Amino acid sequence: MMNIAMVSEHASPLAALDGVDAGGQNVHVAQLAGALAARGHTVTVYTRRDDAEAPDVVALAPGVRVVHVPAGPPRALPKDDLAPFMAEFGRWLARSWIADGAPDLVHAHFWMSGLAARHAADALQIPLVQTFHALGAVKRRHQGLADTSPARRLAAETALLGGADAVLATCGDEKRELVALGADPERVAIVPCGVDLAAFTPPAPRGQEASDRTVEPVRIVALGRLVERKGVDTVIAALAALPASAPDSAVPNTSALNGAVLHIAGGPDAAELDEDPEAVRLTALARDLGVEDRVVLHGRVDRAGAAALLATADVVACTPWYEPFGMVPLEAMACGRPVVGSAVGGLLDSVDDGVTGLLVPPHDVDSTTAALARLLTDPDLAARMGRAGRDRVERLFGWDRVADRTETVYRRVLRRHRARQQKPRSDARAWFSTHLSELQHAARDAAAHADVVDRWGAQLATLLGAGGRVLVAGNGGSAAEAQHFTAELVGRFEDERTPLSALCLSAETSSLTAIGNDYGGAEVFARQVQAHGRPGDVVVLLSTSGRSANVLVAAERARTGGMHVWALTGPAPNPLAEAADEALTVDAGSTSVVQEMHLMLLHAVCAAVDARHAATPVPGPAAVPVAGRVMDGRERTEAGLLLGVEAG
Template identity: 55%
Template sequence: MRVALVSEHANPLAAVGGVDAGGQNVHVAGLACALAALGHEVTVYTRRADVDEPDTIPMAPGVTVEHVPAGPPEPLPKDELLPYMPAFAAHLARRWQSERPDVAHAHFWMSGLATLTAADLLGIPVIQTYHALGTVKRRWQGSADTSPDCRLAIERDIGQRASAVIATCTDEVKELTAMGVPVERVTVVPCGVDLDLFRPDGPIMRHADRNGYVRILSIGRLVPRKGVDTIIEALRHVPGAQLVIAGGEADDDESLRLGKLIAASGLGARVRMIGSVERADVPTLMRSVQVVVTVPWYEPFGMVPLEAMACGVSVVASAVGGHLDTVSGCGMLVPPRRPRVLAMVLRDLLVRPELRASLAATGVRRARSRYGWPHVAAQTESVYRSLIGERLDGLATAGG
């Protein structure tokens, strides 16, 4: 099968950790490689963000990344990319006229807009994965949401026009249904985790300050909605614990804001901000702590708790989005933006090593049984094949 994955702002080759480089980049890369391992020919289409990026570049056996000329060849915030989607769609249409994919799988709403525009006249089935919904973002961020005003209407239209929608968690299905997306077109297929990289056995990062503290880790992009400030505020009520914050850069706005909060809380001796960590080193870091905490206000799926579970580390996560599927029953769920509740759960967990061990073991089993990329790719492939079968049946009927 020839598969087109369209990911307008999230280049699978990009380094993870920037404001617009996170779970979607990891997801598209993992899915592309896993589909290729099943024998499919995969091309990932993403916007050219650097004048020196080649037109195409092989990423893995069976996977090619194509850089699409749409807008200036420089990094731009994703919320500024909508005006360039007609050019993105025109490029896809030209390419697909000569090399028609069997299916086109769009990732994020602007990718869906471009993909549907290009695929309509060619009769290519389109699968949509949103990764994040404007309705949820607007609900939690309000006036701080920088998405274009038309996003919600376009997302609704995409969901009604796409051949199929893949939701990454059950909570997303409720949101899609409320938007008017036909529920019969929606299939839940979760994000995956690299079980060769994220595993319980392996090296453990050495911490320079051997101070006897139990360690809590927060890792991910440093943006306000990730709730790192909630963890800092909770730490004031968790004596004997050290918080390690991985992600961001020392001079970015959120790092500076969190640094001021740490100082004002008198926690300078118990919080370490270590900046970005190479992806290959993330499992080593995770295995070096007692608990991984991730408490965003909202989270479409949430890769961090799943990766920690696969590493055999106990998890505390906010009871939102994908966490309700992944963490429930094998980790601790807390309401977002409730530092005192988080502190209470952490105090209990940190003095009960047997509970941490039990949760960690259950988490490993769940990660390995449900979320490995071969399993996720096979579920995705099943959606693709159902659409190709429908298209072929329709052509046979039309031909008499």
């Protein structure tokens, strides 16, 4: 059995549903921890202390405890203000685990939890699993200037992708987003959110009052955090647009649809709704559309209240702009209710369109109106979808099922981690022998690339001699090789010649950080290519795996801009080699061998360039004006020595 640490810095499993910053993540952490403990594991959830009076440790369920970590002031703070305290959070975790024993693995929930967890996990060599629950790049795309996330979020998430032993995506759409940001697809597993099948159940069959059901107003329910991106305004507009009667009088339940009532739950307590900006906005919209008397805002409801409200619905509406996963559709289906939902994010996985509900485009009032009308005027269809929904969540989304899939990922991570620890360490002599053997094999294979290298050298010599330029980029060790290559061209390799125009995009630290913060890690090279590259220029991209997202996006942008793309990668086939105009691939299993061969190949390209440029006259040292006159070469050398600068 495993000793599991979960880090959930702002979303305590003890928090009430639908608090200001409480919602699906709080429930997810609480339910997953409980389900894992029920399978025999021990789970400790670490959350930031936001109340000075809260106990240090709280028992949440058998086998699950919650620890309040002192990081920042012990009071409630908006989650967007918590990033500066994550280093303190991480140091506390490391000290605690050193003193009391380290867990087998750490599971971080949300990006800021990842910052804290990684600090401690790296210090103690503990494997790290990351669930983001929401991605900054997606939030920035949809909210633009309204996004209140810290500026460092996008860059931090990209870094966490590279540092985690596994990343859990809650749906297929999120996995696609993660891979686009640079995640290794083999380390991303899809594990959805779950639903409490005992708490959310279909209502008991109606008895004698069933015959009176047709005279009651139909009920639409919208449940969730009261924020603009949840798209409740679309449901209010659809309510106002519902036709006065069923479009087909042959359809059962021909009662007037304009009597439908929308019940909205979420946000602050009911007594505080008048002070909540979103509640005030929605109320004003309902008044403007003439349906104020048919829109009921309930405010915050607890889990039992949410289950009871969903069970009374004829239709549950979930129409967000975007949704990392969305637990309300699962809860609605568990209650046997059909769902009208936006075709975004996790709803694409949870709602079986046409079977358990109807999916519509986000922001689309007409489509939402039509979907609501279809279900509200055909109770037999709604009932069939409700039964199918309950069957679907029982098969796929119970917490025991989610815990089983999570446990599978944990065990895979632990096996890899233990294999790395148990790998026999060779002495220096053995390492050199093995490494040189693989390097010699790779070097012999590289000889087959001689014609390509010579052609690249000739093309670069012609291009750069005519005023063109070469742009070079790579990550990690490949970034160092990219910088080395451009230095050889701007300076010299072996022969004296004129300097050649070469830019290393990996070395532009200000551009890298600014672009990463504003546009996400996938854009850090592509945007520079777009800015500096011109049609006919050459873009050289290095990647040992050939799968780095930011390099692949740069290749696409370069080709769109009429530039030539050359790639240096590890073993083929790989996406970068296929995306490039030409590629030099190194068939070696060791990353260090691939990198060393890349440097050798780049040196060979430089030699080929030199062979065509070496005869070009090199101008002498430029005269430098000083104090109203011009220094000669001797004085310039002496001045450089005085300034601590090497002349030449």
